[in-house]
Amino acid sequence: MPISEQTIFNSSGNTITTKDREIHIVGKLDEPLILILDNVLSHTECDTLINLANNRLQRAKIGKSRVVSDVRTSSNMFFEESENEWIGVIESRVSELMNIPISHAEPMQILHYKAGEQYMPHLDYFTSENVVNNRISTLVMYLNDVEKGGETYFPSLRFTVTPKKGRAVYFEYLYTDNLLNELTLHAGNPVTIGEKWVATQWMRRQRLRNT
Ligand SMILES: O=C(O)CCC(=O)C(=O)O
Numbered sequence: 001m002p003i004s005e006q007t008i009f010n011s012s013g014n015t016i017t018t019k020d021r022e023i024h025i026v027g028k029l030d031e032p033l034i035l036i037l038d039n040v041l042s043h044t045e046c047d048t049l050i051n052l053a054n055n056r057l058q059r060a061k062i063g064k065s066r067v068v069s070d071v072r073t074s075s076n077m078f079f080e081e082s083e084n085e086w087i088g089v090i091e092s093r094v095s096e097l098m099n100i101p102i103s104h105a106e107p108m109q110i111l112h113y114k115a116g117e118q119y120m121p122h123l124d125y126f127t128s129e130n131v132v133n134n135r136i137s138t139l140v141m142y143l144n145d146v147e148k149g150g151e152t153y154f155p156s157l158r159f160t161v162t163p164k165k166g167r168a169v170y171f172e173y174l175y176t177d178n179l180l181n182e183l184t185l186h187a188g189n190p191v192t193i194g195e196k197w198v199a200t201q202w203m204r205r206q207r208l209r210n211t
């Protein structure tokens with residue numbers, strides 16, 4: 001199939017050099033564009049994100065805001081915009097990598113899956129009519145190695161990404177051909193052994209932040 005549509009991400013070459021890091025493209029699907037990127041985060045950054053999130057997840061669990069859903073059985077939390085130096089550094093790297101200004105970024109999400117937990121197939125963009133400022137791209141960053149299971153799976157493409165500490169999977173869904181957008185349907189497979197931590201960054205078409 002000839003490649004026809006323009007992408008947001010400029011993925012030529014094997015490495016992407018951001019201001020503070022050399023990121024490696026270790027796998028790629030052309031259309032819809034899906035990239036597997038290694039060395040997006042250092043191990044120290046992964047550990048720090050997990051530690052910062054861990055306290056807040058535990059607190060969230062006893063709050064009444066915790067809704068039980070079958071679609072996603074994992075627990076989540078969101079960091080405030082650049083709430084500390086770690087988040088600030090990671091957000092600016094991610095914005096440079098995703099080729100979208102940080103003002104278009106949603107708050108970074110942390111997800112924690114225990115053994116048996118999963119995220120059923122879903123699209124990251126909103127499909128209701130008249131959506132303003134929809135999501136356009138996603139970066140899922142793996143914060144730990146998962147002993148078994150927990151892959152990110154694209155069922156329509158039959159494409160699987162194995163979690164690895166510091167690795168990320170990138171995909172975008174701003175195609176004119178909506179079929180390409182729909183092909184980004186994805187799931188977090190059940191974690192079979194161990195646990196799984198990810199950080200998700202979603203980008204919007206237009207500005208979302210005031211800063
Ligand atoms: O956990 C995963 O592998 C996928 C996470 C995801 O789909 C999301 O955060 O939107």
Ligand SMILES: [Fe+2]
Nearest residue numbers: 122123124186
């Ligand atoms: Fe998702």
